[in-house]
Amino acid sequence: MGNRKKLVHFLRVDPAAAAAASALSSPTSFSSFSDDDGYSSSSFSSSSPSRYSPPKSPWARLPGLGGADDAAATGLIASLVKEDGKVYSLAAAGDVLYTGTDSENVRVWRDRRELAGFRTGSGLVKAIVVAADGRIFTGHQDGKVRVWRADAADPAVHRRVGSLPPLGDLLVSSVNPSSYVRSPRGGRGRGRRRVAVWLRHSDAVSSLSLDEGAGLLYSASWDRTFKAWRVSDYRCLESVPAHDDAVNTVAAAGFGGLVLTGSADGTVKVWRRREAAADRTSHVLQRVLREGDGAVTAIAACPEARAVYVGSSDGLVTCWRWGLDVDAQPTHAGVLAGHGMGVLCLAVSGRVVVSGSADGTLCVWRRDDDDDEQKGHARLAVLVGHTGPVKCVAVAADEDCYDADGERRFVVYSGSLDGSVKVWRLSEERALEPPAVETTTPPLMAAALRQSETWMPRPRTAQLPSPVQTWAPELKGVAAA
Numbered sequence: 001m002g003n004r005k006k007l008v009h010f011l012r013v014d015p016a017a018a019a020a021a022s023a024l025s026s027p028t029s030f031s032s033f034s035d036d037d038g039y040s041s042s043s044f045s046s047s048s049p050s051r052y053s054p055p056k057s058p059w060a061r062l063p064g065l066g067g068a069d070d071a072a073a074t075g076l077i078a079s080l081v082k083e084d085g086k087v088y089s090l091a092a093a094g095d096v097l098y099t100g101t102d103s104e105n106v107r108v109w110r111d112r113r114e115l116a117g118f119r120t121g122s123g124l125v126k127a128i129v130v131a132a133d134g135r136i137f138t139g140h141q142d143g144k145v146r147v148w149r150a151d152a153a154d155p156a157v158h159r160r161v162g163s164l165p166p167l168g169d170l171l172v173s174s175v176n177p178s179s180y181v182r183s184p185r186g187g188r189g190r191g192r193r194r195v196a197v198w199l200r201h202s203d204a205v206s207s208l209s210l211d212e213g214a215g216l217l218y219s220a221s222w223d224r225t226f227k228a229w230r231v232s233d234y235r236c237l238e239s240v241p242a243h244d245d246a247v248n249t250v251a252a253a254g255f256g257g258l259v260l261t262g263s264a265d266g267t268v269k270v271w272r273r274r275e276a277a278a279d280r281t282s283h284v285l286q287r288v289l290r291e292g293d294g295a296v297t298a299i300a301a302c303p304e305a306r307a308v309y310v311g312s313s314d315g316l317v318t319c320w321r322w323g324l325d326v327d328a329q330p331t332h333a334g335v336l337a338g339h340g341m342g343v344l345c346l347a348v349s350g351r352v353v354v355s356g357s358a359d360g361t362l363c364v365w366r367r368d369d370d371d372d373e374q375k376g377h378a379r380l381a382v383l384v385g386h387t388g389p390v391k392c393v394a395v396a397a398d399e400d401c402y403d404a405d406g407e408r409r410f411v412v413y414s415g416s417l418d419g420s421v422k423v424w425r426l427s428e429e430r431a432l433e434p435p436a437v438e439t440t441t442p443p444l445m446a447a448a449l450r451q452s453e454t455w456m457p458r459p460r461t462a463q464l465p466s467p468v469q470t471w472a473p474e475l476k477g478v479a480a481a
Contacts, residue, residue: 074409075432076385078112078423087415089139092394093130097413099421100125100138106148108158112423116156120146127208129217131231135161137217139205145219147234164219164234165199173197181239199236201227203246209259211252214273216281218259220250226261228273228281237281242269248296254303256326259283260310262296268310272326289320289330300346300353305369307333309353311343317355317363319377336377338363341389347412349395352428353377354412356390362414366428381424381432388418398425 080099084107089100097109102124108116120138127139136148136158147162165173173179174197181198196202203222210217210231217229226247228238243263250261257273268290276282290296290310298311306322308330317336322328339357347354353365362383368376398409408428415421426432 074425074427076383076422077425079385080109080112080114080421080423081419082107082114084419086388086391086417086419087421088391088417089125089128090392090394090413090415090421091128091130091136092396092411092413093134094396097394097421098128098130098136099415100128101419106136106138106158108156109421116150116158118148118158122146124204126204126206127219129208129210131210132212135231137164137208137210139208139219141204143201143203143205143221143223145205145208145217145229162234164217164229165236166234169235170197170200173199198239199227201225206247207249207251209250209252211254211259213254214252214257216252218250218252220247220261222246224263226250226259228283235279237279238283240271240283242271243267249299251299251301251308253301253306253308253322255306256322258286258322258326260289260299260301260308262299262310264295266290266292266294266296266312268296268299270330286327287329290318294342297342297344298346298355300348302348302350302353302367304350305367307348307367309336309346309348309355311346311355313342315339315341315343315357315359317343317346317353317365334376336363336365336379338365338379338382344389344391345393347393347395349397349410350408350428352380352395352410354393354395356393356414358389360384360386360388360390360416360418362390362393362412362424364412364426364432379431380428381426383412383414383422383424383432385422386414386416386418386420388416390414390416 084101084103084105086102087099088102091098095110096115099107099109104119104121104123105117106120106125106128107114120140122140122142122144124141125138126141129137131137134149138146138148140146145164146160147164148158149161151157151159179197180195182195201219201221201223205219205221207220208217215231217231218226219229220226224243224245224247225239225241227236227240229236242261243265245263245265247261247263250259252259259271259273260268261271262268267288270286270289271283272286274282274284292312294312294314296310296312300309301307308320310318319333319336320330321333322330336353336355339355339359339361341357341359343355343357345356351367351369353367355363363379364381364383365377366380368378392415394413396411398411407430410426410428412424412426413421414424
C-alpha cells in the first residue's frame with residue numbers, strides 16, 4: 001500500500017501547473033453528432049491559442065531555451081498542457097500534432113498552439129496514426145479503431161468517417177457461426193475464455209501501424225492478436241493469433257512485406273505477408289527475433305536503413321538490421337543503454353532514434369551509417385523535463401530543416417502521464433549540452449538519471465553485449481489462422 005501511494009503521488013499532476021492552466025482556459029464551441037456504432041461523438045474548436053505551461057527549474061536552464069518563436073532555439077521550446085488527463089498517444093503530420101489522453105478528447109495542435117479537437121466518445125485513446133491522405137486512425141480501450149477526417153471547409157472541425165470493423169461487416173459476421181473464435185477474457189488473463197467475432201478485437205487496441213504502400217493498417221491488441229485492415233474500405237482481411245500474452249506493439253517494417261509484433265510474453269515475432277485472395281491477406285511467421293524475460297513495449301522501423309528497434313521493460317533498446325535478402329537472418333546491430341527504467345515508446349526518423357521511458361526521460365540517438373567498419377549509434381541528448389513516465393513520442397523534421405551551420409534539425413514531441421506534451425528542437429550533428437541534475441529534481445527521476453549513466457562518454461553502443469537471446473530459427477512457414 002505504501003508503494004502504491006508513492007506511485008500515485010509520482011504520477012499526480014503538479015497542482016500549481018494545473019491551476020495555471022485552468023486560469024488560462026479559453027472558451028470552446030461544441031457540435032455533436034452520432035456515429036455508426038451508437039457512440040456519441042463531437043468536435044470542438046478553440047477560439048484562442050492554447051495555453052502554455054512554462055518549464056520550471058532545473059529544466060529552464062537548457063541551453064538556447066527561448067520563446068516558442070525563437071527559430072534558433074534548441075532544447076525544450078514549448079510545453080503544452082490541457083486538463084484532459086494523462087497523455088497516452090500522439091502523432092505528428094507536417095506541422096500538425098494530434099494528442100490522445102485518457103479522456104474522450106483528441107487535441108489538434110498547429111505551430112504549438114491548439115487548433116481544434118474532437119471527442120471520441122470512447123474514453124482512453126491508446127494509439128493514433130495519420131495517413132498520407134489526411135485520415136486519422138485512433139485505437140481505443142474498447143477494442144475499436146475509429147477513423148476521422150478534417151472538414152474541407154473548416155480544418156478546425158473533425159468528423160467521424162468510419163469505424164473498424166464497419167457496422168455492416170460486424171452484423172453479417174454475427175449471424176455466421178463460423179465467424180466466432182475463442183479469445184481470452186480481458187486479454188491478459190489465462191483463465192476463462194469467451195467466444196467473440198473474429199474481426200473485432202475483444203480487448204484494448206494497444207498499437208497501430210500503417211503500411212501505405214500495401215494499403216493496410218495493422219492493429220495490435222491485448223487479446224493476443226494483431227489484425228490487418230484494408231484502408232480503402234476498412235475491411236478486416238486477417239486476424240492473427242500472434243502471442244501467448246498481450247500484444248503491446250505492432251510495426252510494419254516498410255520493406256520485404258515484414259510486420260513485427262512485440263508482446264508482454266517477452267518475444268518479438270517477424271511475420272511475412274504473402275499473396276492471398278483479393279479479400280484476404282496471409283501473414284506467415286518467419287522467425288522469433290527476440291526472447292527474453294522483460295516485456296516488449298515498443299517497436300519502430302526505419303525502412304531506408306532496413307533497421308528495426310525494439311524497446312523493452314529492462315530499459316534497453318535493441319537494434320536489428322536486414323540485408324537485401326529479407327529471408328536471410330537479420331544482424332544484431334547493438335543495444336542502446338540509456339534508461340534506468342522500462343522503455344515505453346520509440347520513434348525513428350531518418351538517422352534519429354528517440355526512446356521514452358518510465359524514468360521520465362527521453363534518450364536521443366543518431367545512427368552512424370557512413371563508416372562501414374564501425375556502424376553504431378551516438379547519443380545526442382538525454383531530455384529531462386517530464387515529471388511522469390513518457391508514454392508516447394514522435395519525431396519530425398523541422399520546417400527550417402537546416403540551421404545556419406548547415407546541420408539538419410528535427411523536432412521531438414513527447415507525451416507523458418504527467419498530462420503534458422513537450423516539444424524539443426535538436427540538431428542531428430551536434431549533441432545537446434547536459435542540464436545539471438540538481439536537488440530540485442524529483443528523487444525518483446534523479447535516481448533514474450544516475451542509474452542510466454547520463455552523459456557518460458560512451459557514444460557508440462554497437463559493441464555492447466545483448467541482454468537477450470537473438471533467435472533465427474529455420475521455420476517452415478507456419479501459417480497463422
